[in-house]
Each structure stands twice: as structure tokens, then as C-alpha cells.
Amino acid sequence: MAEELQTATDKLEDEHYPAYTMGRAAEMLGTTPGFLRSLDEVKLLVPQRSRGGHRRYSRYQLRLATRVRALVDEGTGLEAACRIVILEDQLEEARRINAEHSSHQPER
Template identity: 40%
Template structure:
């Protein structure tokens, strides 16, 4: 079981969020916190949902409108998803570096673009000197 497991019926979720069950139903209709449903259609809330309900109450207490709250929750959820994706990519990179020690994953060419390199290969280096003289007038 994790924080996204839908385990709380509406009455328990309302108690945990310190709200009336009808408020949870309204937030569900508005799409602010949408719980999962059982086969019979009953709402089931997760700890994440309860946390979002508490955040809605906090923001509402500070005078933020429901549309503003919706935007804040959307941005927080997007931020969490992006952080998770970064963790996944960092893990994949770490695994690649462990599986191929000493190899380069990529390098930058003279235009600044990333180019892949074979294991043990070194990027080409441009060591030419260019002399520029202004034209005579």
C-alpha cells in the first residue's frame, strides 16, 4: 500500500481532511480531487487525495478562489510528475555509467549539439588556428 492506494470511504476521508462529506462530493464534481470508484460506484480516497483536500482548505482559508486552487494543484501535480521523471532519468544514467565504466555517453560537437560516441572513442578536437585580418580600405 502506498499514498495513492484508494482505501478511505468518503466519511473517513472527510474526517481526515476535517471537511463535510458534501464538500468532498462538490470537489469531485468540480474536478479538484477526483477519487477512484469501486465497482459499485462508491468513492475511495487515498492519503494523497486527503493531502490535496487539506491543501484546498489551506488555500481557501487564505482567500484563493476555487479556480486558483485548481491551477495550484495542477502545477503541484505536474511538478511532482516531472521530479519523478528526473529521478527515473538519473537512475537510468547511473545504471548506464555503472554498466559501461570509462565510456562516454555523449559529447558536444563544434556547433554545441550532443553526439553519441562509441565506448573508448574520443571526440574530435579542432585545434586549428585561424588568422583573420581586416580588409584594407
């Protein structure tokens, strides 16, 4: 039982765990399921599928979708907004890796 509880806790803390249905994700973002499907079509988000074939989104994916929606609301085209978000995400990851790598370097 403790093992099951730990697994549930891990899932709740895992930003990549696909916890949200399309309807719930759209509600949380204040958008439509169609908007989320469009992000799937342009391959920004590739949601996992439930056993029944329903899309499931993670918190990480919802953060990306939120940023795309903000850019689209400002007048940026969908594909350009997706590209911007991808580049921002890659830059953030590169900075994180660089900071991690730098912290392990011995001082000279």
C-alpha cells in the same frame, strides 16, 4: 492465506488504494463531505466508487484535498486552488522523473 495477507498489506501500503469513505475522509481533513464533492465536481478528485456507489478516497487524493483546503482557507478561490495543486503535483512528478533519469545517465 499468506497470499490474502500479502494483498491486504499491499493495499495498506498503496497510496492510490481507495481506502477511505467520504465521511472518514472528511473527518480526517476536518472538512465537510460537501467540500469533497466540490473537488469531484471540478474534477480534481475522481474517487472510485464502491459496489454500492459510495465514493472512496485514497491517501494520495486526501493529500491533494488537504493542499486545496489550505489554499482555500488562505483565500484562494476553489478553481484556482485546484489548478495550483495540479501544477504543483505535475512539477513534483517531473522533478522525480528527471532525478530518476539523471541517476541512470553515464558520467561523461
